[in-house]
Amino acid sequence: xxxxxxxxxxxxxxxxxxxxxxxxxxxxxxxxxxxxxxxxxxxxxxxxxxxxxxxxxxxxxxxxxxxxxxxxxxxxxxxxxxxxxxxxxxxxxxxxxxxxxxxxxxxxxxxxxxxxxxxxxxxxxxxxxxxxxxxxxxxxxxxxxxxxxxxxxxxxxxxxxxxxxxxxxxxxxxxxxxxxxxxxxxxxxxxxxxxxxxxxxxxxxxxxxxxxxxxxxxxxxxxxxxxxxxxxxxxxxxxxxxxxxxxxxxxxxxxxxxxxxxxxxxxxxxxxxxxxxxxxxxxxxxxxxxxxxxxxxxxxxxxxxxxxxxxxxxxxxxxxxxxxxxxxxxxxxxxxxxxxxxxxxxxxxxxxxxxxxxxxxxxxxxxxxxxxxxxxxxxxxxxxxxxxxxxxxxxxxxxxxxxxxxxxxxxxxxxxxxxxxxxxxxxxxxxxxx
Ligand code: NIG
Ligand code: FE
Numbered sequence: 001x002x003x004x005x006x007x008x009x010x011x012x013x014x015x016x017x018x019x020x021x022x023x024x025x026x027x028x029x030x031x032x033x034x035x036x037x038x039x040x041x042x043x044x045x046x047x048x049x050x051x052x053x054x055x056x057x058x059x060x061x062x063x064x065x066x067x068x069x070x071x072x073x074x075x076x077x078x079x080x081x082x083x084x085x086x087x088x089x090x091x092x093x094x095x096x097x098x099x100x101x102x103x104x105x106x107x108x109x110x111x112x113x114x115x116x117x118x119x120x121x122x123x124x125x126x127x128x129x130x131x132x133x134x135x136x137x138x139x140x141x142x143x144x145x146x147x148x149x150x151x152x153x154x155x156x157x158x159x160x161x162x163x164x165x166x167x168x169x170x171x172x173x174x175x176x177x178x179x180x181x182x183x184x185x186x187x188x189x190x191x192x193x194x195x196x197x198x199x200x201x202x203x204x205x206x207x208x209x210x211x212x213x214x215x216x217x218x219x220x221x222x223x224x225x226x227x228x229x230x231x232x233x234x235x236x237x238x239x240x241x242x243x244x245x246x247x248x249x250x251x252x253x254x255x256x257x258x259x260x261x262x263x264x265x266x267x268x269x270x271x272x273x274x275x276x277x278x279x280x281x282x283x284x285x286x287x288x289x290x291x292x293x294x295x296x297x298x299x300x301x302x303x304x305x306x307x308x309x310x311x312x313x314x315x316x317x318x319x320x321x322x323x324x325x326x327x328x329x330x331x332x333x334x335x336x337x338x339x340x341x342x343x344x345x346x347x348x349x350x351x352x353x354x355x356x357x358x359x360x361x362x363x364x365x366x367x368x369x370x371x372x373x374x375x376x377x378x379x380x381x382x383x384x385x386x387x388x389x390x391x392x393x394x395x396x397x398x399x400x401x402x403x404x405x406x407x408x409x410x411x412x413x414x415x416x417x418x419x420x421x422x423x424x425x426x427x428x429x430x431x432x433x434x
Contacts, residue, residue: 001042002072003062004401004427007050009035009079010409014047015086015376015394020311020339020384026373029411030394035084038062039401039427047395083411085375086395087156087187087402087426088356089382092292092313092343094194095146095181096139096174097164098130101348114322114350115247115275124198127164127348131174139177140184146346147185149354154404154423156187157383157392159343161241163194167202168217171195175222175236183231186428188402190386192269193222193237196257198248211253215260223264235266239289243271244278251278258286267387273297274318280304290341290385294328295319302329305338311385312338314377315345316362317353330367341381342374357423360415371412403427 012035015021017028036053038046046053053059065071104122108114117123131139143160150158160182162174175191182189195214203210222236240261244254248271258268268286272278274293280301283291291305292313305312314328333340342359345351353359360374369377383393391400406414407422414422 002075003045004039004075004077005053005059005063006037006039006077006079006084006403006405007054009082009084011035011083011411012037012047012395013083013085013375013411014396015380016396017394019389019393020381021376022337022339023334026334026340026376026381027370029372029375031411035079037084037395037401037403042401044395044397044399044401046397077405079405081407081409082424083406083408083414085404085406085411086379086393087404087428088154088378089157089386089388089393090150090155090343090346090356091159091290091341091382091385092161092315092345093146093150093158094161094163094345094347095143095158096131096160096162096177097127097348098134098139098142099127099348100352101126104349108323118247123349124164125201128166128200131164132167132170136173136176136180139173140180143177143181144184146354147181147187147189150344150346150356151185151187151426151428152423153355153357153421154406154426155354155356156402156404156426156428157190157386157388158187159190159192159239159386161192161194162237163197163241166195166197166200168213168221171218172221172236179236187426188388188392188400188428190239190388191237192239192241193218193266194241194243195219196242196249196254198243207249207253211249211256214257219257219260219264219266223266238267239269240266241269241271245271245274246276251282255282255286258283258288262286269385273301277301284308289387292343293318294333295326297329302332302336302338305333306336311341311381313341313343313385314363314367315343315351315359316367317359318345318350320362320366321351321353327366330363330369334369334373339381339384340369340373340377341385342377343382343385355421357414357421358418361418364415371415374415375411401427
């Protein structure tokens, strides 16, 4: 792809500056009115007011060289009446599943609770059969569809978890499906192993044996260094996640799993505090990149997050879809100095949405985050939650040119218009996505 020049954005949100954003700095989006961005070789080469960027010698040379036919033609994108921002970083998704969970959906509408449905054979365990009966290709097709839907809503980086196979074989299939889909998608994918999502039915009477399998068989395999001609060295997953919760894994079991992850050179992240509180400090030694959900926290947890490098990732689409009236305490977290990220939690049980703009909208209306805080949480802080902030999450020279273009003149319109998609296109580091 040749150079690309975006010009005349009504607002260009750079999100430049220190990362992660905490406290009042979450409100600073680094807005450039009438903004321009030059993209070269998939990277941001220049960014600023259109009047300045078009005068940069490198840009002038490109534009005149293109006119004379001596340098590659520059694709110019007129962004008048558009908001241009870093592509969203959706730092928490579960895209490897075969079918929607419509029975759970109807049961909840009729008044049943998430945990009751799970105890009656629904919930996460009811998604296992579909994954176990699918081929890797079928799973990859489902993941691909999710990635495309995410990109259509402005997302350019996605964290993707396994977690609906829950056997050695099917967890590996799930991670292979993520890898296959990632190879065909223009965005960036960060894979996570979530073999400890729930205890599968085969181990119902002996959950510790399943934990042992996760630690002794699955994690070592996932952590193996592999090579492939096209992309060089890789591991099947970069992170290990665990669902630390009543009905899933205890804090002690979760610690064993996270310990195994660290021993094998993988990084950690945790589902915690969704239904009940677990003290976050119990996990400090594993330096989780992110702790996610956080509906149930106390002051000690918030104080820990205020100073830790760990990002607090909130998933309010799950609360919305479960029909809950309570939401995670975003205001207390931000006001205490925690770095807060937002993600979809895309999954068949609690959050069947690929739309980051919808998540931003719920974050504003139900968690009282300001539109600016929500955008910082969905871009630069999401990048920090995946430890990719040196490449993603802001529009600064040298970073990957991952960009979303919205049909809006003011960034506040992004969470304001809900239930419709105002994202016009995304640009990712590899090529244009429609
Ligand atoms: O993040 N909490 C655990 N995992 C998902 C739910 C998965 C499911 O219900 O299928 C979540 O909400
Ligand atoms: Fe989740």
